[in-house]
Amino acid sequence: MSSIWGVLIVAFLAGIEGVVDEWEFHQPIVACTLVGLATGNLVSGIALGAALQLVTLGWMNIGTAVAPDPALAAVVAAWWVSGPAHLPAAAGVILAIPLALIGQGLTRGLRQLIIPLVAQADTAAAQGNLRRITWLHWSSVALQGLRVMIPTALLMLLPAAWIQQGYYAIPEVLRGGLRVSAGLLVVVSFAIVINMMATRRLWPFFFIGFALATDGHLSLVALGMIGVGLAILYIKLQSKDTPHNNGTGPSQDDEDELDRELDDL
Amino acid sequence: MIYKKGVSEVENEQKLRTLTLSDQLLVFSHSGLEQAAWNYPRLQNLGFCYLMVPAIRRLYPEKEARILATQRHLELFNTMPYMQSLITGVTLSLEEDHANGKGVSDNDIRALKISMMGSLAGVADPVWWGTLRPILSAFAASLALSGFGIVGPLVFFIGWNVARLTFRWATQRWGYLQGLKVVTFLSSGVLQKLTLGASIVGMFVMGAIVPRWTRLKFAPIIASSQHASLSLQSMLDQLLPGLVPLMLTLVCVWLLRHHVKPLWLLLGVFILGLGGYWLGLLR
Secondary structure (H helix, E strand, O other), X not given: OHHHHHHHXXXXXXXXXXXXXXOOOOOHHHHHXXXXXXXXXXXXXXXXXXXXXXXXXXXXXXXXXXXXXXXXXXXXXXXXXXXXXXXXXXXXXXXXXXXXXXXXHHHHHHHHHOHHHHHHHHHHHHOOOHHHHHHHHHHHHHHHHHHHHHHHHHHHOOOHHHHHHHHHHOOHHXXXXXXXXXXXXXXXXXXXXXXXXXXXXXXXXXXXXXXXXXXXXXXXXXXXXXXXXXXXXXXXXXXXXXXXXXXXXXXXXXXXXXXXXXXXX | XXXXXXXXXXXXHHHOOOOOHHHHHHHHHHHOOHHHHOEOOOEOHHHHHHHHHHXXXXXXXXXXXXXXXXXXXXXXXXXXXXXXXXXXXXXXHHHHHHHXXXXXXXXXXXXXXXXXXXXXXXXXXXXXXXXXXXXHHHHHHHHHHHHHOOHHHHHHHHHHXXXXXXHHHHHHHHHHHHOOHHHHHHOOOHHHHHHHHHHHHHHHHHHHHHHHHOOOOEOOOOEEOOOOEEOHHHHHHHHOOOHHHHHHHHHHHHHHHOOOOHHHHHHHHHHHHHHHHHOOOEO
C-alpha cells in the first residue's frame, strides 16, 4: 500500500516538473529510479530509467511547442517494470512511447483548460489582491501534478496479471523484435538533438566525436574534455581570424548547403 | 540652513524603497515555478506575475500603484525558464527605480521584458536543453548501465540542480545590481560565442554517443561453409564500429530537416527493429 502512495507522489512531482522543467523529476533517470525505490525494486527502476533516458533525451519544450511528455511515460512504465507486473525493461521502453503521447495531449489540453484560471488572476490584479494571485498560481501547480497523478492512478488499477498475460500473449518473434526496437529508438532522440544544433560548420565536430568514440579506451569524461578543448580552440582561432565579425549566427546559406550535402548521401 | 538640508536628505533616503536581500531570495524561490500556469495565448504571464509578488508587495504599498504593477506583469511573457532569472533581475532593478520615481516608465519595463525574452531564449535553449541535459543525462545513464547503479541518477539530479540554482541566483543578482548595463553587455556578442561553444561540445559528444549507446547487433552468421563462417557484425566492426547506427542517425536528421514528424521516425525505427528481428538479421 505504501508503495502505491509512493508511486503516486512521484507521479505528482513528475507532473509538475514536466511543465516547469526545474528539478527534473520527470526525466526517466530520476522518475523511474524513484518509482523503483517506492516499489522496492530499485535495480530494475534504475535499469529502465537509464534505457528510457536515452530515448527521451531529445524531447524538449522549446518556445511554445509541446514535446512528448516523459513524466507520465516514465512513472507508469516504471510501475509496470518495477511493480508487481515485472515486465522486462525493453517492454517498458516501448510502452513508454504511447504513454508519452497521451501525456503530450494532456499537457496541451491543460494549457487550454487553465485559461479561466488565468482570467481570474486578471480580476485579482484589478483588486490588487496579491494573495489571490499567489493562490491561483499554486492551484495551477497542483493541476500540473494531478495531470500525471490521475492517469497514473487509473492505469495502476489495471491488475498486474492482465499486463503480464498481455505481454506474454505476444508471439516470441514480436517480443524479440520489441527488444531490438527498444535498443534502436535512441537514434531518433540523437537525431532531434543534432538537428537542433547542426550547422554546416559544426558537422566536423560530430564526426570527430564519432571517430574517437569508436575507440573503446576513451571514457565519456575524456571525450567531454576533448570536446571542450576543441570548442575553446575553435572560438579563439575564429575571433583571431575575423576581428570585426564577432558572433554571427548560422546563415540561411549554411542550412541550404547542408540540405544539399545530405541529399547527396 | 546647511544642517536642515542634511536632515531632509536623510529623510529622502529613508523614503527610498529598496528590495531587501530576503525579498530577492523570495523572488528567487518563486522563480522556479514560473511555467506552472503556462497557457494560451499569454504563455508564462501568471508565472511571471507570481514571482514578482514579493517585489510588488515591497515596492508598492499604495493600492493604485500595486494594481498597475500587478497588471503590468500579467501581460504576455515567454522565455527559456532559466534565462528568466536574468530578465527578472533587470526587471527588479527597473521596478525599484520606477517606484522611486527615477525616470523609468512602466512602458520602459514592458519594452525591456519583451526585448530580452526572445533573444535570450534563442541563446539558452541550445545550451541547456540541447547540450547540457542530453550530455549529463546520457553520462548518468551510461554510469547506471555500466554497474554504478544509483550513482548515475544521483550524478544527474545533483549536477543539474547545482548548475541550475547557481545560474539562476547568480544571473538574477547580477541583473538586479547591473540593471540596464546588462543589455549593453548582451549586445557585445559574448552569449553568441558561449552558445557556439556549447553547440560544438554538444555536436562532438552526440557524435560520441551515437556508436556507444545505440544497441544494434547483427545476427552472428550470415553465411557458413565447412571451413569458415562469415559474420556481418565482425565485418562491419572491421570497417568501422557503429557505422550502421551512424547511418541511421543521419537518415533521421535528414528526415527531420524535411519536416518529417519525430513520431513517424519513432514508428519507422520501431518497425525496422521488428522487421530486422523477424528476418533474422538483427538480434
